[in-house]
Amino acid sequence: MNQVEVKRIVAELLPYIRYHRLNPGDRLPSERDLCKRFDASRNAVREALTALEYMRVVERRPNSGIYLQTLARDTSVDAMVMFQDAGVPPLIEEVADFVETRRILEIQSLTLACARRTDADLSHLEAVLRASEAEIASGKPIAELDAAFHLALVEATHNQVFLRLVNSFYLTTRGQRQVFFRDPDQCRRSHADHLALFDALRERDADRAVAVLERHLASVRAFWNSHAADEDGAPGAPASGR
Amino acid sequence: MNQVEVKRIVAELLPYIRYHRLNPGDRLPSERDLCKRFDASRNAVREALTALEYMRVVERRPNSGIYLQTLARDTSVDAMVMFQDAGVPPLIEEVADFVETRRILEIQSLTLACARRTDADLSHLEAVLRASEAEIASGKPIAELDAAFHLALVEATHNQVFLRLVNSFYLTTRGQRQVFFRDPDQCRRSHADHLALFDALRERDADRAVAVLERHLASVRAFWNSHAADEDGAPGAPASGR
DNA sequence: GGAACCAAATTGGTTGGGCCAATTTGGACG
C-alpha cells in the first residue's frame, strides 16, 4: 500500500487523541514533537496533518499550534471514513444513529428510484444480484456486493449529488458491514430482501419497497442489539491491532 | 491565511483538470512536473495531493503516476466542499440535484426534530432568529445565520451521525447561499419562513413544518430558475474565470 | 529479423536539514 507512513501516522494519531482525552479546542503536541513520538519525519507528519486539516479534524494556527476541531459538529463525513479505515471503532452509542441515518437515506433512495429508474438501472441491479447469488452459494463475503447493490440502487435516483452523499456515508459503515456479513444467515436474509426490493423497483411500487426496507432494517437493528449484548465492552469494529 | 501554498495548488489543480478535459482514470503530470507548472516545491505539491487523495479525487500509484478517480461516484462530499472553497463553480445541471438533496435532508430533519426537540433546542433556535432579525434590520448578509438556523434545526434531531452528514452537505452550498442572500427580498422571505418553521417545531407539528419547507424550497427553485435565465452561459457561483 | 537482456531514466515514497516570520518566554536592565 502506498503512503504507508502518512497512513500510519493518521492511524496512530486518532487513538492518541482518544487516549489522552483531548477535547475540541485542545492543543496537540507540536509537529516536531509528533515526529519524535511517532518516529517519523516532519514531512510525513505534515502530510498527515494536512489531510486531517482538510477534513476539519484539526486546525493549524501558525506560530501557535495544532488544535482539535469541534468533533461532533464540524468533523466531516470523510473524517468518519478515515477513522474507520484507521481501525478506530465507532462509538457504541452512535450505532443506532448510523442505522437511523441509513434508514433516512435509503427510504428516499427507494422512493426516487422507483420514480426514475431506467431499464439500464434494472439490468445493472440484476447483474449485482446474480453475482451475490454466486458468492452466497460458494463462499461467504457478501459485504462488498451488498454495498454494490445499495449503491446501484442510489444510482437509479439519477441524482449525482445525492449519490455522492450516500456513497460517502456508506464508506463509513464498511467495518460494520464486514462484521454483519460474517453471519451466513444474514447473508441469505439480506439477499432475499434484495430480491424483494428489486421486484418492487421493477414495478415502481415505492410503498412495497419501503415496507421491505423497514423489515430489513428491523432485522439489522436486532442483529446489533444481540451483538452488543454478546460482547459488552468489546470493540464493535473489525479487529484492529491495538 | 495559513497553508497558502497548498491551498493555492489545490485551487489551481482543479481548474487545470477541467481545462485539460481530464477524465476519470486519466493520468496527471508527475509530481515533479506539477512543481514546475505551479512553481511550487515538491513538498507543497505532495501535501496538496495528499489532501486530494484522502478525499478520493485522486489516486497515487507508486512508480506509475497520479490518476483521477471516478469523479461522479467516488468523489467525496468534502471534495465538493473543497471545490467550492477553491472557487470551482458547480455544474449547472447539478443545481437541481443540490436542491433536491437539500429537500430530502431537511424533510427528515424536521420530522425527527419535531419528535425529539428539547426546550434547549428551542432557545438555541430562538437566539439565532433574534440575531437574524437584527442583521436583517441593519445590514444584509444573512447567509451565515441561515446556515446556523438550519444547522441548529438538525441538531434538534439528536442524531450525531446525521448531523455531520448534513453539515458537510451544507458546506458544499455556501457559495450558492451567498449568491441567494444577496437579494434582500430573499432574506426577508427566508426569515419569515424560519419563524414559521420555529412555530411548527415548538408545537411539534411535523406536517405543518414540512409544508412550510416545501413552500420555501419552491421559492428557492424559482430563484435559481430566474437566476439561470438572467445569465445563461455565465457561472452560477461567485466569479470564476471560465 | 527476432528475442532476451541489461542499464538508464522516471515514478512516487521518504528522509533530513535548513530558513523564515510571527509569537511567546524569560531574564536582564533601568
Add this chain to the structure above:
DNA sequence: CGTCCAAATTGGCCCAACCAATTTGGTTCC
C-alpha cells in the same frame, strides 16, 4: 516594579537527496 530585548518555539515552506519499483530504449546474442 515595570520595560525591553534576545532567545526559544511555533507552523509554513523549500531544497537536495536516496530508495525501490517500473518503464524505456537500446544492445547483444542467437
